[in-house]
Amino acid sequence: MENILFHATPDAEYTFVLNFSLEVQRGNQSSGESDLDEEHRKKTSQLRKRIIFGLGIGVLVGGVVLAGEWVFTVALSAAVFAGSREYFELVRSRGIASGMTPPPRYVSRACSVICCVMPLLTLYFGHIDVSVTSAAFFVATALLLQRGNPRFSQLSTTMFGLFYCGYLPCFWVKLRCGLAAPALNTRFAASWPLLLGGNTMWTVGLVATLISVSSIIAADTFAFIGGKAFGRTPLIAVSPKKTWEGALVGLGGCIAASVLLAKVFSWPTSTLSAVAFGFLNFFGSLFGDLTESMIKRDAGVKDSGSLIPGHGGILDRVDSYIFTGALAHSFVKTFLPLYGI
Template identity: 45%
Template sequence: MRIKYDVHIATLKERPLELGKIVSGSILGLGGGLVILAGGWIFTIATCLVAYQATQEFYGFVTSKGISAGMEPPPPLVSALTSLMCICLSVWTYASNGRSTAALAVSSFALLSLQLLMVNKLKFSQLASSVFGLFYCGYLPSFWIKLRVLSAPAINSTALHGWPVLFGGISHWTVGLIATFMAVACTIAADTGAYAFGKTLGRTQLISISPKKTVEGAIGGLMCSTLVALAFWRFLRWPAQAGVAVGLALLIFLASLCGDLIESVMKRDAGLKDAGDLIPGHGGLLDRFDSYIFTGAIVYFILKFVTPLFGL
């Protein structure tokens, strides 16, 4: 009787956490959809906020006892400037219509030079962590802006003709808008499918970095990502070929998985369960957005350079 009572109390305690997770996840999803639809400076400001919070949590890893015991973290001033430069990278990417590579080089030079001047016994770990933070938290998120500003008109889908007034007309539905929606939707599907299949059918461990990830979960995530991509092809007529949709779904799934695993490595070395407590039920922002870190860059690269090369 005592065991049943304890289980009942534990279940009641878990319900508020689950409810908070559902509510916060729904708010994030709705807000994210509206931000993607708006585009422009609204999308850019949202990316800046993500970049800022990501750098705060990244340096939380770097300065944790687990990591700082093995390597010296950068000075607080460098951490603060990294946050500022990550924000500036997003602003520059939008203002320059997608040009951010040179800005990354200049920002890296500034961070490294500053440490040469202000740190007496400079360590390689300080240089490496500051540049990686700039790349991981600033440069990679800026690719979502590059993707969103792609201005080529989307395939003229009959599914969009019913929404001309409310959503800005058919001309508003550019490749950048639909591709961003598809990348986000496929990432959500991959994460959800991997969790659901892994929890119900998971038996075979996928990788030692994250013991809870299973082969069955990965297969489920890939299937869900593919179904979502094919739904975009079928109902919105984008991409134009089903094969391209399947290829994008596969790459998005791999990008989301790798992003998740890389953050797992950082959390493991830092000795932390979560990157933070910003989002109720989800942990820190990186715990929620780690799957998106590489996705924008990969989808942008495929659409900008690979599909035109093959006339797709």
């Protein structure tokens, strides 16, 4: 082989080098194409998982909301427990803990249990004030009596965890189960099977919860589609992928869903009230989304966990609902009686 190459003509040598270069280019091109195909397959598989688990979660949540009372509250408590565990893991992550002292693990675990119990106490007693005060006192005492020097960062992150993961979700119990006045104008009540609760099942709390949850889903969906199609102007540095265009499309979708469902359920009877309810739901969902994005950004992670395949952690799925329950309850309990429907 060496003799053949040694005695080869310059043209033959040039042809050999050229062919060798072409083979290398073909190999690199085929390797690049295979990498692109592999990446495309991964994205397709992830999208399929998101759709399948998203539909499954939607059906499950719809059934839980319709069931109400203890079924709804226990399911909410389970979600709160998982979300609070994720929150305290984010607090202990390298990105956040490098700038402050995180709370001890036994305090974090105790807070997760306390947050889980709060919705159950809300359903049983009808209010949450005593539970929150007692929980705050317990946490502050546990942190002050720990070994070493207690730090304010431990107290602040733990108290915010109680507020964020425990107190705020309780308003969904107050909304769904506490507002038990019948929705008299709802057409579903007259034809609803007696086996599934009869016409007494359709309360203001149930209708308000269904409208609120559905409008949040519409807001997220339309904001995603609008951002992909028209997104140009960044909304905020905390969440770089969100745009003003996507937010405006999401707001329109949220208000449209609220008004449409208000017509279907005949509650609230005023279109203006339905528009205001949709705007409030959108504001709460966006604020909750950005708040969780800020926590994840400081923690240096993309997802809060990996509990739900294709969707990340439980906080990634419920962040839009955390603040919205309190706003929706205040709207139905305070705004509508004051200004009428």
